[in-house]
Amino acid sequence: MRLGAARFVAGETLKEAIEQVRLLNNDGLVVTLDHLGEFVFDEHEAFASTQACLDVLDAIHASGVKSNMSLKMTSLGLDLSKELCMKHMRMILDKARELDNFVRIDMEDYAHIDVTMEIFDELKREYGKHVGLVIQAYLYRTVDDMKRLETEFESMNLRLVKGAYLESPKVAYPDMADVNKNYLKIIEMHLLSGHYSAVASHDDMVINWTKEFVKKHNIPNEQFEFQMLYGVRPETQRELVREGYTMRVYVPYGNDWYGYFSRRIAERPANALFIIKNMFRK
Ligand code: FDA
Secondary structure: OOOOHHHOOOOOOHHHHHHHHHHHHHOOOEEEEEEOOOOOOOHHHHHHHHHHHHHHHHHHHHHOOOEEEEEOHHHHOOOOOHHHHHHHHHHHHHHHHHOOOOEEEOOOOHHHHHHHHHHHHHHHHHHHHHEEEEEEOOEOOHHHHHHHHHHHOOOOOEEEEOOOOOOOOOOEOOOHHHHHHHHHHHHHHHHHHOOOEEEEOOOHHHHHHHHHHHHHOOOOHHHEEEEEEOOOOHHHHHHHHHOOOOEEEEEEEOOOOHHHHHHHHHHOOHHHHHHHHHHOOO
16 A cells, blocks of 8 residues: 555545545545445445445544545445345435435446446435436447436436446447547536536546536536546646636545556556655655
């Protein structure tokens, strides 16, 4: 952890994570906290992850920090059974509703997308504004999925991302230029739909394009936010706050940081270089 992941992971304990959230809040940034975990194949472990999510919601409430929560359903037993995962999700969403908070379901690899959509649809009907989803621009099916969600539900808070998993060209654009094109298309669609958008990207092209677009179409700041990952472009995050935008930082914490950390390196090999340089610095 000390050899690199600490730049992207806010500690191994919830207490450490809440301290980091407080520091970010002091700089005007809001947060989504994520207890790291994914691809759990053991029922006890899935229950432990569920308990960790409940603890996150309690800690946010008790400390008064400005944060909601993100989670991955494979950490709650999605691969064991849909029913088990739904049972755990309901425990978490009952708590989120009780504490008037919000839970974002991260979108994982393509193999899980259908079941994630099915579960989300059901939970969205039960829990309304307390639950949201992520949409990945690299998938061919994304525009259709978005259209359906926007018309079926009265309010549809979506985080829009490029997509982080290695997918087959049968289901996802292999070329980054096409991903970028589709990304701008879905940001435009969702902003114009009147639903709430979270534009989650570190890409200046995307951020600047969004700023221009909302200005041109008089879309109020209350209808969207920018999101970035903890440890990535921290100066830009603060600059966006100074410009008056809502900027939410995705703050992961916990022991199970390997998969998350590896994706950050895969996305941007320069991150590895940064870590190596910092290993030799005080
Ligand atoms: P990309 O990685 O394409 O970079 C484009 C450009 O941005 C670079 O060329 C550079 O100019 C600039 N840039 C990027 N990183 C930089 C850095 N460190 N320093 C300086 N410049 C940099 N994915 C998923 O599949 N499911 C999910 O649920 C989520 N959730 C999620 C939440 C949040 C808050 C974020 C920010 C991202 C996700 N993702 C995700 C990940 C997402 O799909 C994507 O893999 C990464 O955000 C990387 O794509 P970018 O849009 O950031 O730009």
